[in-house]
Amino acid sequence: MGEYSPTPPSERGDPVGGTPAQERSLRAQGKKTVNRLLEAGLDVFGTRGYHATRVDDIVKAAKTSHGTFYLYFSNKEDLLASLITHCAEEMEALFETLGEVTPDEAGRAELREWLGRFASLYEHYGPVIRAWAEVAETVNPAFAERGVEILGNFTVNLAKRIEKASTNGSLDPNLAAVSLVAMLERIFYFVFSRQVDFDLDALLDTLASIAHVGVFAGNR
Amino acid sequence: MGEYSPTPPSERGDPVGGTPAQERSLRAQGKKTVNRLLEAGLDVFGTRGYHATRVDDIVKAAKTSHGTFYLYFSNKEDLLASLITHCAEEMEALFETLGEVTPDEAGRAELREWLGRFASLYEHYGPVIRAWAEVAETVNPAFAERGVEILGNFTVNLAKRIEKASTNGSLDPNLAAVSLVAMLERIFYFVFSRQVDFDLDALLDTLASIAHVGVFAGNR
């Protein structure tokens, strides 16, 4: 399985803190704390779901205090925004890594590899991606815009390749691209939230197959 | 487009109220109130999302009072349970209506029709379906079980047909079935929550195409 290992925030140069954090200059200790909070947030969003998690949960998971939380983030949504920023970067990077998808076995393999990397990313950032969608719809239009931007870019890209590959007239490349992304988002959600219990490798094979044959005119 | 018109609760014989309601026998006025609350709930869940809606929102939308709400439902979750019951019935009925999917044009048309009906159902019950997934994951395992039951039944069903049609070895029928459902759930969510703006008919054509070619070994 083609692995893609999402860089945890703590291993990057500059953690992106929330609004209050950006108005201060952070030293090493401060950055460490920001990261602890980000990771705690991701963790708790994953287990309790974004809406159900209270700032208190995050603070406990990060072994720090309420006061400290508000030193770096203006609220729970602000922390989510930071996570989204990180996640968005990873997604954009990932989206660039999809090579050409030919109708032969090589094309299928390319897809399969890429799906594996996507699954890895989703395994890590799933809670953020789900919260992102929820919040985009109801709370903060800015999140929606960023999402549309990223998905849009990828979709356009994907659509071009579909167009090149496809001989199927009833298949709109753009719609097909979005449909694929939708499928991935939801099936990974099912898998990683343990609502269904599947063998991941088999699933990735199946997804690659559906995509390859269904939209890239791949040989069966 | 093959239309499927989900029966609104108000047009059925017996509205399914929440726990408190079931312990009493409702007269005409009571039933009307239950229905107003159910529809208000569905409506508000749609605009604000399940977690963000407060009992107060529902009560205002239904033009009634807090006291009245608790006369018929024990809490917000109880109201969701009622909606889920309705929705589950509709889904089960819908799932039965998928005929045989042959590799030829007729099979594609069958799929296409059925997708249209699913879209109609989703358009109405989308908020419930989304809340269902959210809540299943975190709040109430009973919801998860009911979901697994329904989806499981359908999936098994679908898988059998895929198996019959498919000649593609790398495609696990069960996984393919779930993947299809996942795709539909998410893409309809995108569409009906207006996060993307598509022509529904074209989308349904595309979805039918992907499914037909990708998993039912349909001709291109």
Add this chain to the structure above:
Amino acid sequence: MGEYSPTPPSERGDPVGGTPAQERSLRAQGKKTVNRLLEAGLDVFGTRGYHATRVDDIVKAAKTSHGTFYLYFSNKEDLLASLITHCAEEMEALFETLGEVTPDEAGRAELREWLGRFASLYEHYGPVIRAWAEVAETVNPAFAERGVEILGNFTVNLAKRIEKASTNGSLDPNLAAVSLVAMLERIFYFVFSRQVDFDLDALLDTLASIAHVGVFAGNR
């Protein structure tokens, strides 16, 4: 001493509740509670000062709960706004009651009577008037506007009379009017906040004298 008895909110037809209260329809009990809160607020502002009073203090004084407070007012400032509305009405009414101020003894008496009424109003609404000024400067410009409007009206009025009476060239009627009002506001503050301990009647005599002789060209 000419007494002016400010109508307590509870004796009026319609208590002016805060923003949340205006969105609901209040029954008798609700109105009673609004009034209890308003009076408690006035009371506590008086003893602790606006800034130092916590919602908790008001709630305790009104013998009700936090929840109830926020049922009728959106915060402490909102309650102050209500009190200001009441106070502003009383002030406008009071300002209309100043008759002509002639240079003779009758004029002095007229002033003296009116000052007594002002003192009474200030005794009741002092805490509001002080908070009004504080908050106007820093928190909410809307309060400032209302204040300027009321004082402006009165000042213009007063200035006209000063102009009629005065033969003193170096005395700008408008400035004189504002100066008088300033003097009253502050001296009453000193007196009623017990920062100085004076005989009120003697003080009113003195104030009447200063005003009469100093700006109304009254005989000594």
Add this chain to the structure above:
Amino acid sequence: MGEYSPTPPSERGDPVGGTPAQERSLRAQGKKTVNRLLEAGLDVFGTRGYHATRVDDIVKAAKTSHGTFYLYFSNKEDLLASLITHCAEEMEALFETLGEVTPDEAGRAELREWLGRFASLYEHYGPVIRAWAEVAETVNPAFAERGVEILGNFTVNLAKRIEKASTNGSLDPNLAAVSLVAMLERIFYFVFSRQVDFDLDALLDTLASIAHVGVFAGNR
């Protein structure tokens, strides 16, 4: 206009720091920091009001840190105390400068000059004077005592002169003195907090006139 230029703390030999500062001996840099904090405090009290300013605001305005603040002052009140000490000294000095107020034009001019100096002082120390009154009432009786002491001295002084000048029986010299001070405090507050927009020279003329004619038996 008779100008009185209040010595800024920074130009004096010994800045009066707060309690912690007095327990240590300050070098040049320390004194500079104390002064930066004092001036920042005065500045922020002016714009946000004493109660609404947080230590954080002062610290930001002084371009220093929380830690540093507490190196020199034990809290916000302690900083106010320092400012009050400075202000009190200036006021006492100012109060000594009022010469004899004769009924003729010279007396009026004397008053007018002095008022100009008072206005200058108020322009600088207004925020302190206002905070002083607020805090005296509710927080710290020591402030009240100091205020009474200063105003008392001045009032007694002023009262003697009023008594000498006055032939007006209904005018209690003490009360008249306090009333004058009250008038000045409030009208300068109005002017310098920009709640009203007046020509300062004209205002001073008017105030001088009211005081001269109203309490010093001056000729019109």
Add this chain to the structure above:
DNA sequence: GATGAATGAGATTTCATTCAT
């Protein structure tokens, strides 16, 4: 059957103050 009123537990948020470097 219906409603507005009331409640209080719990969540969020602020901020003065202390601490380690």
Add this chain to the structure above:
DNA sequence: TATGAATGAAATCTCATTCAT
């Protein structure tokens, strides 16, 4: 001497739920 980091007590505010009419 200076500073950013951390803390936690206390305040604000929300909202599901119960109650009296």
